[in-house]
Amino acid sequence: MEVLIFSTSVQSSKQVRVLKSKIDSLAGRGKWNFALDDIDKILRIVSNSLESHQAISLLNQHGFECHELPD
Numbered sequence: 473m474e475v476l477i478f479s480t481s482v483q484s485s486k487q488v489r490v491l492k493s494k495i496d497s498l499a500g501r502g503k504w505n506f507a508l509d510d511i512d513k514i515l516r517i518v519s520n521s522l523e524s525h526q527a528i529s530l531l532n533q534h535g536f537e538c539h540e541l542p543d
Contacts, residue, residue, distance in 0.1 A: 476524050479512035481537035491534060498522065498530055512541070 482488060488506050495504050499517045507514040515538070517527060524540045531538035 473518050473520060476517045476519065476522065476527060477541045477543075478515040478517075478524070478527060478531075479537075479539045479541055480506070480515050480531060482506060482508065482513050482515070482531070484508070487536075491531070491536075494530055494534070495527075498526060514541075 482491070485508065488508070495517075499519055499522055503519060504515065504517040507516070515527070515531075528538045528540065
């Protein structure tokens with residue numbers, strides 16, 4: 473399993489709820505989480521097959537900034 477870590481512009485649990493079904497479809501239910509209390513509004517995804525550009529593209533399509541953080 474690989475853990476992908478992203479800095480995002482997601483600010484609220486309401487915004488997370490809007491993204492939930494889309495991220496579930498991409499990464500799998502329960503395979504991701506946001507740390508909205510972190511300054512970088514971290515999104516962590518655990519996956520064997522997801523590529524970072526897929527998550528970045530998904531968030532960008534919904535108006536959010538998203539950048540992969542180095543390991």
